[in-house]
Amino acid sequence: xxxxxxxxRAAQTLKTEPRSKMTILGRRRVSHPPCGPSRGHxxxxxxxxxxxxxxxxxxDDPVCLDRVGGRSPRSxxxxxxxxxxxxxxxxxxxxxxxxxxxAGQCKRGESCNFxxxxxxxxxxxxxxxxxxxxxQHLSEITQAQRCCxxxxxxxxxxxKCLGSLFQSDEESVYGYTQAEWDxxxxxxxxxxxxPLNISDAREVIxxxxxxxxxxxxxxxxxxxxxxTFFFFTFLRIGVCQLVNKMPFTETxxxxxxxxxxxxxxxxxxxxxxxxxxAQQRADKTRVLSYQISALQEEIDALEEAVIPSADVFSxxxxxxxxxxxxxxxxxxxxxxxxxxxxxxxxxxIDYKTLCQWVLSIQKCYRSNVVYHNWSHALRTAQxxxxxxQTKELKSNFSSLEVLALMIASLCHDLDHRGVNNSFIERxxxxxxxxxxxxxxxxxxxxxxxxxxxxxxxxILSSLSLNEYRACVQMIEKNILATDLAIYIEKRTNFFxxxxxxxxxxxxxxxxxxxxxxxxxxxxxxxxxxxxxxxxRIAELVATEFxxxxxxxxxxxxxxxxxxxxxxNSTRLPHMQVDYIDGICSPLFEALASICESxxxxxxxxxxxxxxxxxxxxxxxxxxxxxIKGKTDGEREEAS
Numbered sequence: 099x100x101x102x103x104x105x106x107r108a109a110q111t112l113k114t115e116p117r118s119k120m121t122i123l124g125r126r127r128v129s130h131p132p133c134g135p136s137r138g139h140x141x142x143x144x145x146x147x148x149x150x151x152x153x154x155x156x157x158d159d160p161v162c163l164d165r166v167g168g169r170s171p172r173s174x175x176x177x178x179x180x181x182x183x184x185x186x187x188x189x190x191x192x193x194x195x196x197x198x199x200x201a202g203q204c205k206r207g208e209s210c211n212f213x214x215x216x217x218x219x220x221x222x223x224x225x226x227x228x229x230x231x232x233x234q235h236l237s238e239i240t241q242a243q244r245c246c247x248x249x250x251x252x253x254x255x256x257x258k259c260l261g262s263l264f265q266s267d268e269e270s271v272y273g274y275t276q277a278e279w280d281x282x283x284x285x286x287x288x289x290x291x292x293p294l295n296i297s298d299a300r301e302v303i304x305x306x307x308x309x310x311x312x313x314x315x316x317x318x319x320x321x322x323x324x325x326t327f328f329f330f331t332f333l334r335i336g337v338c339q340l341v342n343k344m345p346f347t348e349t350x351x352x353x354x355x356x357x358x359x360x361x362x363x364x365x366x367x368x369x370x371x372x373x374x375x376a377q378q379r380a381d382k383t384r385v386l387s388y389q390i391s392a393l394q395e396e397i398d399a400l401e402e403a404v405i406p407s408a409d410v411f412s413x414x415x416x417x418x419x420x421x422x423x424x425x426x427x428x429x430x431x432x433x434x435x436x437x438x439x440x441x442x443x444x445x446x447i448d449y450k451t452l453c454q455w456v457l458s459i460q461k462c463y464r465s466n467v468v469y470h471n472w473s474h475a476l477r478t479a480q481x482x483x484x485x486x487q488t489k490e491l492k493s494n495f496s497s498l499e500v501l502a503l504m505i506a507s508l509c510h511d512l513d514h515r516g517v518n519n520s521f522i523e524r525x526x527x528x529x530x531x532x533x534x535x536x537x538x539x540x541x542x543x544x545x546x547x548x549x550x551x552x553x554x555x556x557i558l559s560s561l562s563l564n565e566y567r568a569c570v571q572m573i574e575k576n577i578l579a580t581d582l583a584i585y586i587e588k589r590t591n592f593f594x595x596x597x598x599x600x601x602x603x604x605x606x607x608x609x610x611x612x613x614x615x616x617x618x619x620x621x622x623x624x625x626x627x628x629x630x631x632x633x634r635i636a637e638l639v640a641t642e643f644x645x646x647x648x649x650x651x652x653x654x655x656x657x658x659x660x661x662x663x664x665x666n667s668t669r670l671p672h673m674q675v676d677y678i679d680g681i682c683s684p685l686f687e688a689l690a691s692i693c694e695s696x697x698x699x700x701x702x703x704x705x706x707x708x709x710x711x712x713x714x715x716x717x718x719x720x721x722x723x724x725i726k727g728k729t730d731g732e733r734e735e736a737s
Contacts, residue, residue, distance in 0.1 A: 233266035236340070236363065240356045243342035248284055249327075250335050260285055260337070284337045287324040291334050293361065295323045297351040323352040325364040338364055387552050392457030397554075399426075400453040405434050413438075414487060416623070416698040418480045419631045420473050425460070428476050432456045432508065435483040439504065444497045446560035455555040462512050462545055468642040469635070470514035474624075475507075481623035481699075482507040485616060488695030494603045502569050503613060505557075506576030507620050509546035514538065517646045519581070524654055536581045543577045572613065579614035580621045582681065588614055589685065596688035612692070619689055619699065625682045626702030629709050640670055671713035678707045 233245040244266050251261035287294055298320065320342045327336035340360055343350045403426075411431045412418050420428060433456060436442060442452055463472040485491055486500055495503075515522075515538075522537045523530045533540040547570070549555050558566055578584060592615050595601045595608065602608050624635040647662030660666050661673050686700040 229264050230266060233264055236338075236360075237266045240340055240352070240359055241344045242340040242352070242356075243344060244340075246284065246339045246341065248337055250288060260288065283322065284324060284339050287339070288326055288334050288337045291326050291328070293323070293325045293357070295352055295357055297321055321351045323357055323360055325357075325360045327364050327368045335368070338367070386548070390458050390462050390549060390552060391554065392454055392461055396457050397450065397454045400429055400433065400457060401450050403430060405430050405437065408434055408438055413480055414484050416481065416484055416626060416702065417628050417631070418477070418484070419627065420476050420480075421631070421634070425472075428472065429453075429456050429460055431476065432459075432479060435479065436504065439483070439486065439500055441497070441501050441504070445501060445558070447557045451554060451557055451559075455549065455557050456508075458549045458552065458555050459508055459512070462549065464514065464516070467514055467516040468645070469638045470511045470516060470642070475509070475511060477623060478510060478620045479504060479508040481620040482616065485620070485693070485696055488693060490693040490695055491616075495609075498565060498569055499572065499609070499613065502572035503576060503616065505546065505550075505569075506573045506617060509549070509573075510539075510542055510577045510580045510617065510621065512542045512545035512549075514542070516642050517649070519583075520659075521646055521650060524650065524656065536578055536584065539578045539581045543574050546573060546577065575610065576613055576617045579617040582618075585614070585618045585681075585685075589688075593684065593688050596691045599691070601692050615685065615689060619685055619696075622682055622685075623699065625678060625706055626686065626699045627706075628702075629706060632702075632706045633709070636670065636674055640667065671710045674710040675707060675714055678703060678710070683707070 229247070233247055237243070237245045246266070247264045248260045248262065250258060253259050283294065283296075322339055322341045324337055324339040326334050327338070328334060338360060340352060340356065343352055343356075408414055411423075411427070411434060413431060413435060420431075423431070433452065436447075436452060441447060442449060459475070460472050463470075463475055465471065482503055486495065486503065519530075519535075519537050519539075527537075529537040529541050550558055558569060561569060579588070588611060592611050595611070601612065624632060624639075626632075627635065643662040644664040644667060647658035647664055650656050650658040650662070657663075660669075661677075666673070682703050683700075686696070686703050690697040690700040
């Protein structure tokens with residue numbers, strides 16, 4: 099016998115006496131397939147636990163346990179199936195079947211389809227009625243009056259509670275009730291994780307709670323045994339309970355065999371739930387992997403294409419524009435940047451893998467987003483590339499830092515929805531609930547990792563473990579740095595280093611701060627472009643902002659920020675001047691003082707401010723003319 103239940107009668111009660119009528123079972127024994135039926139006297143052979151591994155699938159909805167996938171090796175149709183919970187085993191031959199013996203009132207023995215629906219892997223949904231029929235069968239095996247099962251859930255207020263209740267009696271098959279978490283025996287067992295065997299429930303039920311709304315009036319309670327389902331050994335996800343040993347048995351209390359049977363039932367249910375949960379995640383990953391993967395013909399075309407030089411694409415020019423580039427040219431430009439930085443050679447990146455990764459990145463930017471799309475990603479990556487090719491940065495950053503910066507700049511807005519973090523939080527979207535702060539940036543980083551781990555796109559697969567960890571950590575920090583709220587928190591220290599000329603390349607803290615500022619500079623580099631390009635991009639940004647403002651106004655019934663209020667569309671030049679003065683100019687000036695080769699960014703920003711200021715002044719003059727004309731007209735009418 100592999101183990102036994104440490105039974106400690108009178109060890110602990112739920113709240114009060116009498117202690118002698120309730121057993122809180124001790125630590126879990128080594129679990130094995132369910133034993134045979136409950137009897138007054140249990141033969142040692144019936145307690146033998148042969149090794150087996152059965153499973154059932156899980157879904158978050160306990161009402162419907164859907165089966166997916168192929169035939170289980172433990173199903174009735176499988177030649178490897180070697181266990182039926184209604185069949186005993188020889189102690190001498192633990193891996194072979196012995197002759198079936200009666201199983202309570204079941205007597206189905208090896209052909210028990212009810213249990214095989216749960217344990218054996220039949221490919222069919224476990225609908226409500228079938229689950230209740232299985233519970234009926236458990237009642238027959240253990241000779242219990244009723245069997246109840248409930249899974250944990252979270253209510254609308256976020257409180258953990260018991261969900262839909264399944265019972266073995268036919269009258270209650272569709273009569274689900276909600277059980278409060280701390281007001282029933284099952285809730286106590288789940289909340290504490292301690293199994294119970296109560297020999298006389300009538301003497302303790304009044305001191306515990308009223309469970310009449312859960313099962314039936316407590317006056318009908320005599321005995322019960324309950325076990326918890328554990329997920330990954332620590333997460334309690336449900337409870338199963340046997341109630342009232344039938345009076346025609348040798349005893350009216352549940353025996354050790356009943357405890358073992360219910361425990362094993364809980365163990366195998368939990369194992370099945372774990373397996374199905376893993377399979378669900380794998381299925382979702384496969385679907386998502388397919389959705390983010392580029393078409394094979396696109397991969398082949400990019401791999402076979404002759405990539406033009408950086409000069410052809412003007413990749414070293416801070417005035418770079420992608421408006422006249424085709425989608426094919428844009429992906430080729432990204433490949434060229436990686437090649438010129440010597441990253442494939444430095445980190446042994448397979449060329450086809452690089453091509454597939456670039457195309458997957460392109461695919462994961464939403465084409466229906468006006469500004470935060472693939473074009474913005476390319477402009478950000480190009481600005482980063484141009485800065486990294488300057489003398490100061492090229493000689494001081496390591497190859498791993500360069501790789502992390504290029505990956506982050508290209509992926510920093512992956513799957514952007516065209517709204518900012520404020521809208522995500524105000525609309526209570528899942529991203530806000532998942533991440534809390536910097537929701538979009540965390541999502542962009544997770545999407546980046548998803549693509550990096552997608553088969554065929556694993557450009558970091560040749561890195562050592564330490565290199566991989568360091569690279570991924572830098573990618574995360576770099577992407578999070580594009581949140582302007584984080585930039586505002588960090589920029590004060592950066593400005594101090596720039597003003598005092600005390601930036602030390604040997605100091606990791608200074609290097610990390612500089613990488614963050616480079617990410618922000620690349621992200622907002624549109625403000626430094628030649629005036630026609632900058633004006634066009636500003637209009638795209640305004641279009642996206644005003645669309646968000648409309649949604650906030652008409653969907654959320656809130657007043658949007660002035661930069662997102664369409665009623666302020668005529669004040670775009672003023673808003674651009676404020677944006678340059680508050681965000682852009684201080685950064686580019688500090689960056690130019692540390693890296694003189696980045697001065698073109700500062701100069702481009704300064705020129706565009708003049709243009710926006712002229713438009714703002716001209717708009718004010720036009721407004722004054724309109725007001726003056728209106729006033730003169732009113733005077734003429736009055737005269």
